[in-house]
Amino acid sequence: MKKIIYFRSYSNILDYMGKTKRSDFWIDFLIHTFLLIVSIFFENYFLNGDLLVFAIFTSILVYYLYILPLLTRRLRDVGIEPCLSFLSLLVVPIILILIFCIYRSKDLMTEERFNRVRRIRILIPILVIANILLLIVFLPGFLIVGSLFYDIVILSDTPxxxxxxxxxxxxxxxxxxxxxxxxxxxxxxxxxxxxxxxxxxxxxxxxxxxxxxxxxxxxxxxxxxxxxxxxxxxxxxxxxxxxxxxxxxxxxxxxxxxxxxxxxxxxxxxxxxxxxxxxxxxxxxxxxxxxxxxxxxxxxxxxxxxxxxxxxxxxxxxxxxxxxxxxxxxxxx
Structure with missing residues (x-):
């Protein structure tokens, strides 16, 4: 059965020694990097720290870390040194996360929020899992929009x-x-x-x-x-x-x-x-x-x-x- 691009990414995700197509790498890398950046700043600037958005941030972060083996493997296939792969795909996101946590630390654990999280903390993993499923469902939409753009702007290039x-x-x-x-x-x-x-x-x-x-x-x-x-x-x-x-x-x-x-x-x-x-x-x-x-x-x-x-x-x-x-x-x- 033909494997379309986003299914191929998931099926090969843990095969670190395997070969990953460049199209898989770049599409996943750009989409998930974008989602990570949005998730980092969305809570503070738009919805003022609502618990649901906190769950969205957590799930997108987990999803981004999930594809790191795929991204690292692709960089290795095109010849970039392993140390650069590690720095660009692991250290940099972690630094961004730390900066975010430090910036949010002043108001992250107010008494009101602490009490609210304690009361409904059981909902957090449910929201995280639900959001990951939603991301998987809507990912083809990102790819379709991107493919239309590529067809118009890019595909005229000489191979x-x-x-x-x-x-x-x-x-x-x-x-x-x-x-x-x-x-x-x-x-x-x-x-x-x-x-x-x-x-x-x-x-x-x-x-x-x-x-x-x-x-x-x-x-x-x-x-x-x-x-x-x-x-x-x-x-x-x-x-x-x-x-x-x-x-x-x-x-x-x-x-x-x-x-x-x-x-x-x-x-x-x-x-x-x-x-x-x-x-x-x-x-x-x-x-x-x-x-x-x-x-x-x-x-x-x-x-x-x-x-x-x-x-x-x-x-x-x-x-x-x-x-x-x-x-x-x-x-x-």
């Missing part, structure tokens, strides 16, 4: 390669971690009688503001005299998209077949991820073949934030060529 791996030994692990890829791409054990096999995993940044990333896996299998036999076998194994997919003036999948870099490509029909029901191009697979190179190419693309490839007024052939060059890696002959 930039930020990570490239061509070690074939990592193929199976990368495929198993990428959404739905394991159901689409062939396993290495299923490929036989080939002359050469090459693999690449390419991660591209196309948002310079909050770090939206696309992932592309490519597998190139070269055959000898049995190429035509293997080509026929592959083309008969997969079902292919028969017509472009569009909505309004946007092409989600603009072409079903095209030629690029010496390969003739077709889009694989993915029945476990129905394009028409979602109206997006979050992930899809392409298969290409080159009679000249006697090679079959498998490409799998995934991007949570990308909704369409081009507009109906664009040159579809050029857009697909740009798409392939941007998100997949081609080895030099």
């Amino acid at each position: 930039k390669t930020t990570y490239l791996n061509t070690n074939i030994e990592d193929y199976q692990s990368e495929v198993s971690e990428l959404c739905n890829a394991e159901d689409m791409l062939p396993s290495l054990s299923s490929l036989t009688e080939y002359e050469e096999i090459k693999y690449s995993y390419k991660e591209c940044l196309y948002s310079t503001f909050l770090g939206f990333y696309s992932e592309g896996i490519s597998l190139y299998v070269t055959y000898d005299d049995n190429y035509l036999e293997k080509k026929t076998e592959v083309l008969n194994t997969y079902d292919f998209l028969e017509e472009p997919i569009m909505r309004s003036d946007e092409y989600i999948i603009p072409l079903t077949e095209f030629v690029h870099n010496g390969y003739t490509y077709q889009i694989v029909m993915d029945y476990s991820y129905t394009y028409n029901n979602t109206g997006t191009c979050k992930s899809f697979m392409l298969i290409g073949y080159s009679d000249e190179k006697q090679e079959i190419a498998y490409h799998y693309f995934y991007d949570f934030d990308l909704d369409f490839i081009c507009y109906t007024t664009d040159d579809l052939g050029n857009k697909m060529n740009e798409f392939m060059d941007d998100f997949f890696y081609y080895f030099e002959d």
Whole structure:
């Protein structure tokens, strides 16, 4: 089942050794930092220290500390020294909390407040738990608003390669971690009688503001005299998209077949991820073949934030060529 971004954050939260996507990191970091700052100052400046707001502050603080492993792990993945990760994500928030407590200490424990808290202190943990649940429920709203802003302002940036791996030994692990890829791409054990096999995993940044990333896996299998036999076998194994997919003036999948870099490509029909029901191009697979190179190419693309490839007024052939060059890696002959 496809993991959307906020569910992925929660499911991987305690896996400190795992890999965290940059989009998860930046969205969670900004949202929860904002919530923490608001919770610190909201009580004093707006509602004059009401008990309910005190519970809100406490729950947001707990929620912020809850995602610290995720944030620290992301900084580690992009190469920042562990000491900086610790200082920026742990020490700084604690200092802010201490400053807040010192500032509030003069009126924090007045006799009136003490008596009130003592009478209904049992409600505090209930309010804290309830507020955490509300935050989880409303978090998708923050992400939706943010995604709309990113689509308008950011997504026109030219993608930039930020990570490239061509070690074939990592193929199976990368495929198993990428959404739905394991159901689409062939396993290495299923490929036989080939002359050469090459693999690449390419991660591209196309948002310079909050770090939206696309992932592309490519597998190139070269055959000898049995190429035509293997080509026929592959083309008969997969079902292919028969017509472009569009909505309004946007092409989600603009072409079903095209030629690029010496390969003739077709889009694989993915029945476990129905394009028409979602109206997006979050992930899809392409298969290409080159009679000249006697090679079959498998490409799998995934991007949570990308909704369409081009507009109906664009040159579809050029857009697909740009798409392939941007998100997949081609080895030099």
